[in-house]
Amino acid sequence: MIRLFLLLSALIASLTHAGDNLQRIRFDQQGLQIQYDRDLSLRQKQRLYRWLQQITADFVVGFGQLPRDRIRIRIKKTAANEPVPWGQVNRKVTNEILFLVDPDFSFDDFASDWTAYHEFAHLLIPYRGSGDLWLSEGLASYYQNLLQARANRFSEERMWEKLLAGFERGHEDREWNGTDLESVGDNLGVTRQNMRTHWSGVLYWLTMDTNLRTEGKHSVDSLLADLKNCCQLQQLPARQLVMKLDQLAGFKSKDPRGFEHLFDEYRSSLSMPDHKPVLQRLGVEYRSWFGGIRFDPDAELAPVRQQLAQHP
Ligand SMILES: [Zn+2]
Structure with missing residues (x-):
């Protein structure tokens, strides 16, 4: 319970300008750096931030910590018939996850999508990305x-x-x-x-x-x-x-x-x-x-x- 409180209090951070494209989520000694597509509006970025906050908090509840101490998230905008049509761990850049998102979907649509849980979980093992x-x-x-x-x-x-x-x-x-x-x-x-x-x-x-x-x-x-x-x-x-x-x-x-x-x-x-x-x-x-x-x-x-x- 204390850990969760610490997490929630640590997550308070906000974008103030539409031109800000970098944001962080921290938990204890661990952290996420989010890099947004330039084409996203401030409101869309705020919605995506809230989504990633929730995924991060759920991961900490479900596993006790994030899967890596440093994780980079890259978000690219696309048009699709679902909120997160694609996610992938980039093995060339250590600990990076790329998400393609359709930012017009609501927060609830993002929150009920499984893709981010899956991609974050890929980082639970230091796999080289090929073979088996x-x-x-x-x-x-x-x-x-x-x-x-x-x-x-x-x-x-x-x-x-x-x-x-x-x-x-x-x-x-x-x-x-x-x-x-x-x-x-x-x-x-x-x-x-x-x-x-x-x-x-x-x-x-x-x-x-x-x-x-x-x-x-x-x-x-x-x-x-x-x-x-x-x-x-x-x-x-x-x-x-x-x-x-x-x-x-x-x-x-x-x-x-x-x-x-x-x-x-x-x-x-x-x-x-x-x-x-x-x-x-x-x-x-x-x-x-x-x-x-x-x-x-x-x-x-x-x-x-x-x-x-x-x-x-
Ligand atoms: Zn996968």
Whole structure:
């Protein structure tokens, strides 16, 4: 609560001139620098600032801190049929996120858009930006949902509905079944298996998070915080990332409980892995005839399920 108050009081800063195109958001020792497109009006910039303030605050609630200590945001104006038609982490300039926005959308439209949660979550790992794309996309898609639930943007039920719907979309990408996930995900321009790529990745992180929390010593949250502390300015290939996470978790090389072991299993998977066993252990059941989700309070890992939607 105190941290949140500090955050809110630290966020008070305003643009006073239409010609101001740079603005900052600070939290403790961390900070965001926003660079606006010159074509935006003062009012539009104020609306975008409020949106980024909210995303930042939600990230701090949901993860305990921002994913990096210094983040640069570049905002470019476009015309589209949604508020944020494009977001991308720029790996050439460390820690930069580019957003294309249509500034005519309302604050509420921006606030309910998921793109910024996804792009900020990409910065949770110091990934070099190529190779085993599924690992990075899976992490961003996993956290975009956790963060919104943890910040009460939607309920725990809604979070699981979204995850389950995503896993099902992943299974529907069957065209390249028989080809390994690494090849399918690193050639999306040809394969177009975006859903299999993203949702295999989400299932990887959910499975690791569940296993770690079941053991009780670590979580993906705690290990990503450790990874930030050691390595936020590096740019690592996917395998080195998972090896580093194993080291931080105290797993020996190729430990069957570890990140690298499951990484090898997933990258060579020939179709979307089955999501049902982990959801069953967590007590998440889908009632298709009623619609919606049912939680089994007696499930083996019901307490772990609850932890995932709560801030750390
Ligand atoms: Zn992404």
